[in-house]
Amino acid sequence: MRENDGVTSASPRPWTTATSALPPRLIATDLDGTLLRDDKSVSPRTVAALAAAEEAGIEVFFVTGRPARWMDVVSAHLHGHGIAICGNGAAVVDLHGGAVNPRFLKVRELAADTALQVVRTLRQAAPDTAFAIERTGGLHHEPAYPPLSFDLGESVAPAEKLLAAGSAVAAGPVLKLLAHHPDLAPDAFLGLARTVVGERANVTRSSPTALLEISGPGVSKASTLELCCAERGISPAEVIAFGDMPNDVEMLNWAGTSYAMGNAHPDVLAAASGRTTGNNEDGVALVIERLLTARRTD
Structure with a gap:
């Protein structure tokens, strides 16, 4: 039975901490039901947390089932992070040109x-x-x-x-x-x-x-994220991932540290190494804030 912050995995809990042996170099986060609130907004707290992570040298990837043209929900909050894995891994896009005219960096098509x-x-x-x-x-x-x-x-x-x-x-x-x-x-x-x-x-x-x-066969959020991380020399142990639905399970299993949202599907709760609060309660921001606070006090 796993213990986190004094709370066992058998107990009902809104929060459990996942641990990693290596300092994180990349945050991979789903959007709908994860980073975004139910009204599809990005809270000011989350915007600030993402910017603080990049300022601390941690790269941020948006990893979503959305097509590139639906990325306007985050295009106004890019800061340094502008890479998105869209279509459940079928495309890697640079959003700095805007959601209307994204630049496709990689396409993994279905024949x-x-x-x-x-x-x-x-x-x-x-x-x-x-x-x-x-x-x-x-x-x-x-x-x-x-x-x-x-x-x-x-x-x-x-x-x-x-x-x-x-x-x-x-x-x-x-x-x-x-x-x-x-x-x-x-x-x-x-x-x-x-x-x-x-x-x-x-x-x-x-x-x-x-x-x-x-x-396509073998195409998923996880496999495309793995390709992108390999290009940057980033290992799974240096990745923190967030998700809430079955299309996130492979990514959460692959990442060295992973968090299921409080509102997540049961399969996601079982796959993740940690759990945070729901998307409407800024669960992603909460983890990032605690991470950065811990780094400053080490």
Whole structure:
């Protein structure tokens, strides 16, 4: 049984401290349900904590399922940090040019023919599934796909047409495939999809609804973060990660130190080495503040 700050892991608690053998060099944080409050704002306390971390020499990465064009929620608070891993690891972007015109530094696409195989497999296993395709140029979706996103689709057509070779209605690399079911429970849909899709693609979810996010095989927040850290000579032991939903689990397992938000999914609570308060209570800022205070007193 793990003990943290005198509180055992079997006790209900809003806070447990994770420990690391090495000083952190990078903070990797999810956005929705983690860094952002429920109203999608970044609190002044969180903005100050992120700036203080960078001033102390700790790099900050935003790691999210959002596409680059939805990063306006943090683009006004970049300070030194401007690197974001978007689309659950499908793209690395530099946000210093603004969310309207982000610079893609790395793209890890889902092959269109693989996406088409996944569509056919899921249609058979879960009839009534509706699909959308997220490409570098925008979102394209089927007529039955619900209006879940912050922007309108670039085009509306059956997924088979949107994914056809040389499609005239959807161009650019596929970052991820989105699949929504109107009736299945979210975790049940996730389990079914992972079973029938197998290793052809990486299937996860971050929405409270039955909306799945499907990336190329081996593409995840964790694997892309690992690539970015390797380029900087940063080891997992030097990374602190924050998250709240199943698409964060691999990243939390990979990082040397990880925190589940107080509002996190049970799988995230089980994966993280520590726990902080909820996103509406500035849980990320709380950890950073304590970290920097401890460094100053060492």
